[in-house]
Amino acid sequence: MAAKFTAADKTRTPALTQSTSRPRYFFFYGSLMDPEVYQTVTNSADPPVMQKGWITGFRMKMWGIYPALVPEAGSKITGTFCMVNSHDHFMDLQEYETGNYTPFECTIFTEGADQLDDSPTEGWAGSPASKELEGGVFDFERYQKYFKPSVVRGGF
Template sequence: MAENVPPSPMARKFMLAAEKGRHPVSYGNRPMRQFEEVYYFFYGTLMDPSTLGHVLKRPDTPDVHKATIEARRIKLWGEYPALVIGFPEQTIHGVACKIKSEEEADRLAAYETAMYGADGCIIRFEDGSTVSGWTFVWNADESLLKEGTFDLEDWLSKKQHPANDQ
């Protein structure tokens, strides 16, 4: 390899992931075996069952359950929320949905883009029960993020009435 040649975008992605201790792909931490249904935790646009159903390409609206995860912090990438690892003791409110196939997991990863990577988490439901699952966390340079909060109702309103978003 020639000297002073910058690493390719793919190589940079893997180097960044190695620094953060996780894989850059959506479900890269899972061993390669037959897919098992698993809960994913959502804290942004995919909290909306209609949007989630569209992304998953399900014929029916998916069942979502109010849930929380711990030890994360939300910042914003533009208008979209991004979970940042390393800020403990914060409760993030969202929803959880059981993902039923590898194809659905792939669709989620495509929707989230390479800017996010899946990371394991403990999901706590309103009844106090918990399950191991996955959530998407920020997988890029944190300098691209700003402080702020995400409001699903505001996002849905802007989506339904784009002319009002000036």
């Protein structure tokens, strides 16, 4: 498993290297907005403290039931964020996101009017024009009702 993560480190963007070297706020806009999903994926003893926020500079598309961000100026994406303190948790998140996603740097805007610069989020690793992506919006409630149980009960 360690060899797998070492190989992944070499193929990721600079955001991954920076993200694993120190605690950072990480922005979520899909299934990981759910604290229980995050806790399951990272095998954390306690649920994360999720806060509401948004980012700009991306557009949301859908890859099946999952949202995928692609760079696009002027768009606003709402979601949640939390502090990712450990290299292991960051790597668990990378494994959950699969190779179809890659880290992007963003600025998180908080409901308290703060800006959290130099924060990672995951976006589509392929071409923004990929035929695998469709228009649409992520239905978080539908995800929680129909798809979340397979993650939190059976692992991912």
